[in-house]
Amino acid sequence: MKKYKPLFIIPPLVILLDQITKFLIVLYIKIGDMISIVPGYFELVQVRNRGAAFGMLSAWKSDLRNWFFYGISLVALIALGAIYYKSKPKERRIHIPLALILGGALGNLLDRILRGEVIDFLKLHWQDKVADFTLLGKHFRFLLVWPSFNVADIAITCGAIYLAIVVLFFEAKKSQEEIK
Secondary structure, eight states: OGGGHHHHHHHHHHHHHHHHHHHHHHHHOOTTOEEEEETTTEEEEEEEEOSSGGGTTTTOOSTHHHHHHHHHHHHHHHHHHHHHHHSOTTOHHHHHHHHHHHHHHHHHHHHHHHHSSEEEEEEEEEEEEEEEEEETTEEEEEEEEEEEEOHHHHHHHHHHHHHHHIIIIIIHHHHHHHHO
C-alpha cells in the first residue's frame, strides 16, 4: 500500500489547487482582462482553451471535439494507471512524477467535463517584444510570449520533466550496473 501513497495525496492536491485557482480567476478576472503581476513579464488573465496544449485544435468546429479530448484523456489516464500499477514498490522515483501528471490530467479533464473548455490564466512574455530573424534563408517573426497555462499544466510539465530525469539518469545508471 505504501506504493500507492503518492496517488492518494498528490493528484487530489493538484486538482484542488487547480480548481480553486481557476474558480478565483473566473470570479475576479473577466475574459480578456488582465492583472499585471510583474509588468512586462507576467500577468494573470482569463483565457478559455477549447483545444489541446498551446490551443491546438481549438478552431475545430465539431461536436466530436470534446469526445475526442475525452477519449485522449481516457487513454492517457489508463496508460498512466497501468504504468503505475506495473511499477514495483521499490521504484518510488517514478511514483511522484506519475502522480503529478495524473493530477494535472484530471484537473484539466474536470474543466472539460464541467465547462467544455479549459481555463488558463498564467501568462508569461518578454515585454511584448518580437523575435524577427532569418535562419537558413527562411524569415521568422513571432511575439516572445508563452501560451497561457494553469496549475494542472504546471503539474503535468513538472511531472514529465521529473519522469524524464528519473528514466534517463537513474534508471539508465541502474541498468548499466545490472549489466556489469
